[in-house]
Structures are given as C-alpha cells and as structure tokens.
Amino acid sequence: MTTSSLNEQQKAAVMYNEGPSLVIAGAGSGKTRVLTYKIAYLMEVVGLKPYQIMALTFTNKAAREMKQRIATMVGEEKARHLAMGTFHSQFVKILRAESSYLDLPSNFTVYDTSDSKSLIKSIVKEMQLDDKTYKPSAVLSRISAAKNKMIMPEAYDDAAGASVDFMRRMPKVKAVYAAYQNRLRQAGAVDFDDMLCLTNRLFAQYPQVLEKYQNRFQYILVDEYQDTNYAQYLIIKALAAKHHRVCVVGDDSQSIYAFRGADISNILHFQKEYAPAKLFKLEQNYRSTQMLVEAANSLIAHNRGRIPKHVFSENAAGEPVQVVEAYSDTEEAHMVAMRIARLTRSTTASYGDIAVLYRINALSRSLEDAMRNQGIPYVIYGGQSFYQRKEIKDVLAYLRLLVNPSDEEAFKRCVNYPARGIGETTINKVKEVSSTQQVSLFEVASNPLAYNLPVNAPTAKRLMAFTESLQHIAANMQQQNAYEVAVQVLNMSGIVNALKASADIAAESDLQNIDQLLGGIKEYVDKQLEEEGQEPTLAAYLTEVALLTDADNDSSDDADKVTLMTVHAAKGLEFPHVFVVGLEEELFPSCKDVESTEGIEEERRLLYVAITRAKEQCFLSYAKSRFRNGKTMYGMPSRFIREIDKRYVQHHAKGVSSFDFSRKDDSFFSRPTFVAQRKMPGLVAKPSAVSANTQSFTPLQHVVVGQKVLHEKFGIGVVSLVEESASGTRVKVQFEHSGERLLLLKFAKLKIID
DNA sequence: GGCTCTAAAGTTTTT
DNA sequence: CTTTAGAGCC
Numbered sequence: 001m002t003t004s005s006l007n008e009q010q011k012a013a014v015m016y017n018e019g020p021s022l023v024i025a026g027a028g029s030g031k032t033r034v035l036t037y038k039i040a041y042l043m044e045v046v047g048l049k050p051y052q053i054m055a056l057t058f059t060n061k062a063a064r065e066m067k068q069r070i071a072t073m074v075g076e077e078k079a080r081h082l083a084m085g086t087f088h089s090q091f092v093k094i095l096r097a098e099s100s101y102l103d104l105p106s107n108f109t110v111y112d113t114s115d116s117k118s119l120i121k122s123i124v125k126e127m128q129l130d131d132k133t134y135k136p137s138a139v140l141s142r143i144s145a146a147k148n149k150m151i152m153p154e155a156y157d158d159a160a161g162a163s164v165d166f167m168r169r170m171p172k173v174k175a176v177y178a179a180y181q182n183r184l185r186q187a188g189a190v191d192f193d194d195m196l197c198l199t200n201r202l203f204a205q206y207p208q209v210l211e212k213y214q215n216r217f218q219y220i221l222v223d224e225y226q227d228t229n230y231a232q233y234l235i236i237k238a239l240a241a242k243h244h245r246v247c248v249v250g251d252d253s254q255s256i257y258a259f260r261g262a263d264i265s266n267i268l269h270f271q272k273e274y275a276p277a278k279l280f281k282l283e284q285n286y287r288s289t290q291m292l293v294e295a296a297n298s299l300i301a302h303n304r305g306r307i308p309k310h311v312f313s314e315n316a317a318g319e320p321v322q323v324v325e326a327y328s329d330t331e332e333a334h335m336v337a338m339r340i341a342r343l344t345r346s347t348t349a350s351y352g353d354i355a356v357l358y359r360i361n362a363l364s365r366s367l368e369d370a371m372r373n374q375g376i377p378y379v380i381y382g383g384q385s386f387y388q389r390k391e392i393k394d395v396l397a398y399l400r401l402l403v404n405p406s407d408e409e410a411f412k413r414c415v416n417y418p419a420r421g422i423g424e425t426t427i428n429k430v431k432e433v434s435s436t437q438q439v440s441l442f443e444v445a446s447n448p449l450a451y452n453l454p455v456n457a458p459t460a461k462r463l464m465a466f467t468e469s470l471q472h473i474a475a476n477m478q479q480q481n482a483y484e485v486a487v488q489v490l491n492m493s494g495i496v497n498a499l500k501a502s503a504d505i506a507a508e509s510d511l512q513n514i515d516q517l518l519g520g521i522k523e524y525v526d527k528q529l530e531e532e533g534q535e536p537t538l539a540a541y542l543t544e545v546a547l548l549t550d551a552d553n554d555s556s557d558d559a560d561k562v563t564l565m566t567v568h569a570a571k572g573l574e575f576p577h578v579f580v581v582g583l584e585e586e587l588f589p590s591c592k593d594v595e596s597t598e599g600i601e602e603e604r605r606l607l608y609v610a611i612t613r614a615k616e617q618c619f620l621s622y623a624k625s626r627f628r629n630g631k632t633m634y635g636m637p638s639r640f641i642r643e644i645d646k647r648y649v650q651h652h653a654k655g656v657s658s659f660d661f662s663r664k665d666d667s668f669f670s671r672p673t674f675v676a677q678r679k680m681p682g683l684v685a686k687p688s689a690v691s692a693n694t695q696s697f698t699p700l701q702h703v704v705v706g707q708k709v710l711h712e713k714f715g716i717g718v719v720s721l722v723e724e725s726a727s728g729t730r731v732k733v734q735f736e737h738s739g740e741r742l743l744l745l746k747f748a749k750l751k752i753i754d
Numbered sequence: 755g756g757c758t759c760t761a762a763a764g765t766t767t768t769t
Numbered sequence: 770c771t772t773t774a775g776a777g778c779c
Contacts (some may be wrong), residue, residue: 058768088769112769192769227768260767360765362771382767423755547769568766590765606766629764630770 001044001073003037006030013247013280014038017046017219020240020274022267023249026311027296027612028287028574031249035223036066038247039082040073042219050081052218054239057086058227060548062572066223080531083217087232088192089547091199094213095190096543101206102198107404107539109189110546114388115409116140116180116191122431123179129172139170143177147193148229148261150200153178186440187408196231203238214242225250225270229261237273246274252307253300256568256606258598268307281309287574287615289318291648295618296611298645303601320650321611323641324621329363329582332623333370336579339619340562341374343577351377355563355575357610359588362628363581364564371562381565385549391499391510392517396545398489399482402474403539405442414466415445418498421462426455430463442467469493482541483525486518567610578614580607583622584635607640703731703750710751 003011010030013023014037025031039055042048057063063085071079083090092110099106111119117136120143124134146156156174184190190198203210220240222228225248228236240246248270255264271277285293293313300306326332336356343349356367364380371378386392394417400410415422433444433451444451446467448460455463469492477485490496495514499507521541528536563575582588588607593599611618622637641649703709707719717735731750 060768062768086769110769113767195769224768256766257768259765260769362764365770419756421755425755549767549769566766568768571768587765592765602766627770 001037001040003041006033006037007284009280009282009284010034010037013282014041016278016280017042017245017247018278019244020270020277021247021280022225022270022274022277023247023280023282024267024307024309025249025251025282026285026309027251027254027609028285029282029311030284030286031223031251031282032062032066032069034282035221035249036069036073039066039070039084039221043074043078048218050078051083052216053082053084053221054090054217054219055082055084055221055223056090056236057084057223060086060089062223063089086547087235088195089544091235092195092543092547095195095198095202098202098206098209101202101209103185104190104198105188105404105406107188109187109400109404109407109410110195110543111184111187111189111191111409112387112546113140113192114393115189118409118412119183119187120176120180123176123183127172127175127179129176133169134172134176139173139176142170142173143180144193145261146177147197148231150197150231150234152197153181183408186406186438188404188406189409193231196229196235200231200234200238203235210238211242214239218243219245220247222246222248223250226252226255226264226267227257227262228266229263230266233263233266240274244274253303253605254571254609254612256571256602256609258602268305283309283311285311285313285612286315288313288612289315289616291318291320292611292614292616292618295321295644295648296608298648299604299611299640299643300608302643303604304597319617320648321644322617322619322650322652324619324652325637326621326623327625329366329623329626330370332581332621333366334373336367336581336619336621337370337374337376339579340371340376340577349577350560351562352560353576354579355565355570355573355577355613356579356581357565357567357570357613358581359567359590359606360582361566366627367564367581371564377561378564379561381563381569386513386516387545387548389513391495391513394495395486395490395493395514395517396542398470398493398495399486399538400542401442401470402477402485402489403542405470405474406440408441411441411445414470414493415463418494420466420494422459422466426459426463429454442470446471477538481525482536482538483518483522485538486521490514490518567606570613571609574613574615576614576616577619578610578617579619579621580610581621582626583607583620583638583641584626585638586633586635587626588638589640604640604643607638703752708753709733710753716753 003014006014007030010033013021013034023031023034025034035055039053042053043050055063055066057066067079067082067084070082095102095104096106096108099108117140120134120136120139121131124131124136124139146152153174156177184194203213217239220236222236227250236246236248248267250267252264252267255262255267258264271279288296290313293311297311324332324335326335340351340354340356343354344351358364358367361382368378368380387396394413397410397413400407401414404410412427415427427441430441430444430453433439433453434441437444437451439451444453445463448455448463453460453463473485473488473492480488496511499511499514524541524544525536528534528540567580580588586594589600589603593603611620620641622635622641624634626633626635703719703722705719705722708716709719710716717733719731720734721732733750
C-alpha cells in the first residue's frame, strides 16, 4: 500500500504504532482518510489480522463507509473480518457471547428509548408518584446520565451531587432507577446504556474475560473520540490496558453531544491518561475556502479549554460569511429560497450542493413552505424514524415476544393490538400476579387458571388464545428463518386483517410500511446467508434493527435536492453552499444553554460545526420576529455573529435589496407541485402528515365516478365516489376482489385502465 | 374495553 | 401553531 497521497502529519499519524496516540483532526482535515489508511496499514505493513483490530464509531453509517473504503484498499475479505462498528453493535456481541456471566439470558431483548420510557411510566404509576413531576423522559434522562457515568442505583445518591437541586423535586429517582433495573432484568432486556455499563461490569468482574478480549483486540481505534462518555472511556481503557495500542481520533471543537453524556474531558485529558501518548494534529483543512476557515476559527477562539491548534486552508480565498437580517421567519425562509433559486440559476451549483441548517427541527416548517413556493426540491433529514412508527413497532413487538417471552414491553404492546378484548384492568391483574409470583407476564397470561388470575372465564379464554397463537408459531420457529417467521406472525397476530378491515385511510400506508419491513427482513436474511453463510435468526435480526436508525438507510432518492436538517444531523457532512438560519439569542444559542459557560461553549461549537460544513459559501441569517409556539417572539441577533472576526463577515442590512426580495419574483418561480421526500426508507407518509408531496410516483390528477382503475395491491376496481376532503381528494373504489375502499388520491398508486 | 374530544406543552439525539 | 396524552363517553 502507498501513503504517498497523505500529507506529512497524516502520514505520521498513520505510521506511528508504538503506543497510544491522539489524532486531533480539525474540520475537513481528512480524519476518515487517516483512519482508513491506518487500519489498512496495520494489516498490510504491521501484519495484524483483521479480527485483531477493533475500530469503533458512533454511527453504523460511519462504520459502513469506512469499511467500504478499506475494502477497496485491502480487499473485501479482509475488511469484512474487522471488528468495526458502533460501540453498541460491537459490545452487544460480546454481551451475548458472555451472557452467562451477567445474569442475562443470551436471547436478551434490546429496549429502545420508547420501551424504556414506557417501562418508567409503569413504574412511576405503580409507585404512585406524581406523573407530572416524574415525566418518563425526565426520569429516563436522569437514569441515562447516571448510567453514562457508571453510577449504579445503589451508588446514585453519593455521586449524583451535581443534580441535588434537580433531585429536590424528584427525590425518588433513585428508587425508580432501582425498580427500572429490576424490571429490565426480569424482562431479560437491556437498554442502550446497559450495553456499555454491562460491558464494563463484565470486564471489571471477570478479569479472565477481559484478558481474552485484550488478547484478541491487538489494536483499538476510536472515531469521534470527543463524543465518548465515561462508560465508553472506561471500556477503551480496560481493553487497551494490556497492550496500550490505542489510537483515538477526534476534534474537541466539534463536541456537540454533551447533553447525551459525551464528556469532552476524555479527549482533553487523553494524553495524561495514556501517558506517554503521542499527539498528532491534522490542521490543514481541505474542504473550505480560507475565508470560511478563518471565520470559523475566529468564532471558536472564544471558547476556553481547547486543545491548541491552528486550522488553515490552502484553498481559494473565497468570500466572507454572508450575514443577512430578515424581518420575520417567513421572510427569512423566503430569502433563503430565493437565494437558492438564484444560485442554481446563475452558477453551476445544483440543489444537491446546498444545505439549510437550523438549531431546532421546528424551524423546518417555514423553510419547507418557502421551498415549495419557489418550486425547489428538498429533502428533510430527521423526523420520526421508520422503526419508531407504530405499525412497525407493533410487528417487531411480536417478533421480540417470540424470541424472548419475558419481554414486558413487547407483551404489553402485542396484547393491546390488535384489539382482542383484553384491557388495562386485565393487564394490571396479570402484572400483579407476575410481580408477586416472580414470573413473566406471558407466563401468567398463558396459565390464568393455574395462577388464580382473578378474571372471568371469557377473559381467561382470550388470554390463552393470544398466548397459544404465539406458542404455536414459536413451536416451529427453529426450522424457519426470520422472514418466514415474520410472515407467519403477520397472519396469525391479526395485524394484517385488522388493517385490511380498517376504514381508516391511514391503514393503507400502514400496510405498505409493514410490507416494506417484510422486504427489509427478507433482504437481511438473504444478505446473511450470502455473506456470512449463516442461517439468520430472528434474535440476530432484532438486535440489528434495535441498533439501527433511519440515518443508516442510504436513500436513493435524495438525488438533486436541497438538504434541510439540524446542525447536529449535519455533523460529518459537507456542502458547497450552506445556509444557517435562526441565528438569534435564545434560539442559537438555545435559551436552555445561555445560563452556563459550558452551555454557551457547546452552542458555539455547534455553530462552528455548521460553518465548517461549507466548502465555498456560508450564509447566516436571523429574523427580528419569529412565530414560535403560537406566539410572535422578538429576538436579538445571536451573539455568535458578533464574535466572528469582522474581516470574514459581510453584512447585508436588509434582505429586501440584497436578495431581490419581491412578490413578483415569487409568483414567477412558483410551480404547482414539486416532489419532496422525507429521508426515510421507502416510507409511506400517513395522510395526516402535512407534507402533501411525500411520494415519488405521480399521483392521478383527475378521476371520475365509474372510472376503472388498477391498484398495486387491491387489484382492479371501479370508482364509486370522488370527494374533496381536508387532506386532499378522496375516492371510494369498489375492488373486484378486495371490496370497497376509501383512498386518498395522492397516496394511492392508482392507474387508469381503459 | 375502545374511541373521541379537550388540554397542556413544546432543544439538539450518533445508539 | 402543532402534537400528544389523558379524561370522558358510548
């Protein structure tokens, strides 16, 4: 392999392998390049085997992309065997393998955030605490913060000193935390934080297990080290303690996840912790113009306690950061849209070269409207994930329950849907017995008589019918792959029937999403068989999806569209033209963060990340008035605008003159409809969703009663009614084989048959 | 036990 | 303005 395409610092970082090293990688300095080259170098030159190298990232996407790049250097085969992935995906594997040490079944379930919240809600209720004070999200974030710091329930008081004032209003968090852990254990479940906590416990309590992995992973690399929390820090420390071959890469200036437990001191103190650690600084920015790099530098210079570095660019000088003032949020959005229209018209820039970034998702609305008005195609990243959707969670709950019948949250979800005459009262009784007898909900429900469940005969019968249908599937599950089981579940559970029978027009999109999920399972099964040659189990599939987010789904359809997203979501990406909107006090910086220096510094890093996404041009805008939470708010320009050195900023006093803001132009550019898509995997939007144009097919414009039509799923039918509703044109169709259905014209993939 | 209406609340979110 | 969660009704 050759390192000739690397600069001196990059090369040095790649080739140094004598001991711990810290690579401080400024924005756009070729961080991923160094990591990929280093991993290839370790295999090709140092002679390590792929499985001896552990490379940890924060997203599946980052891991996947890096793996691909390494594959092109050293070949598919070698790249495949690297222990490369997210912290969670790598350590969940170890936990499954070593579950016997941890009082955990090997088929343990992974609870996602909503499962955790739901469990906390139950606990708060059972403990008769005020659910206004003990809001599930608030309690979970307290528990999560404790877990990130490796504070177990027993030790919660002592170490949680910093949260005493918060605790005054919620003194029982410790008790809820203890109960929560108990219930997780009973359900055979772990939450996201547990994956790291339990790994630490495993390594701390069983030195022989730790040693096994220390011996296996001869070299450990960590990406985005500035975002690690204490639990992650401890794991790395333990694994590297024997051989000290560890390389962490990151940028303290881009640490923006403190609210999730990321501890910037991990990277700030790395050299001390791993002394004598070698430090490499990648300071040449290959992404942005000099002007933008200097502007960003002058902003971040206001932060204290940074690792000293001077990021520079040898690219073109470029233009200053453009600062624009708008009267209102609407005008701001309009100006951005106008500017985008102009950019694509008068320069070589295409829509895909442009991103609009904001501090909070709520700002996307006005931008969406403006984009639509200008006929600009756009994609919004973020929003609800595919796997968070109710219909998908419902299906997955059945699969989870099959794999792990103790799974409490899955049980509650399944028994509740589709409706089968088992309600809250019955469930409470089941819970009561389950708790006193120390057995699972499923166990009680399947033997209501044996456990003297105080319910009437029909209810007992319904409970048994429910559990028996699942047991039936479970019985021949061993001979089937994940896909086959899923198909069976859909038929047996009654989900598909319930949706097909539903008069709700949303049911159709639910069905399509479920179809999509099935397709995903099939894809997974095929991929596993082909790549790993192993029969994919349902348990393996469920673990994978539990650790998946929609950001991991490479979408094929965001081809040439303007990207709208939060600054957080933009981290790691780059665009020739970047607009950052809503630069007002109380918004960016956020009002929640203006109190403390740390808060402000994090917000400042956030803007630093935003500006450094831009390659050529960066626009910052603020609005004097903004419609927020139903009220018009008047804000001041963000302090951060003043903090950027004047030499790198160009102010535009009013948007009107400098941006050709005029109504005439507005109508000139507007086009009837444009295709915009949410960044979700082939997701079908619910009709209730506002984005009326969330689709990639061309919907029928006009349909008349008596028209013969063809539907993808329902087959041939005749239109019997056409009406206008709030959500669009609605048609009633009498299908030959699927009966009568109400469809929304813009969602139904209808074709006219002559 | 399941659906509809009204009230309260409203950052960022790699897993 | 929106969305979501609980109380009330059938």
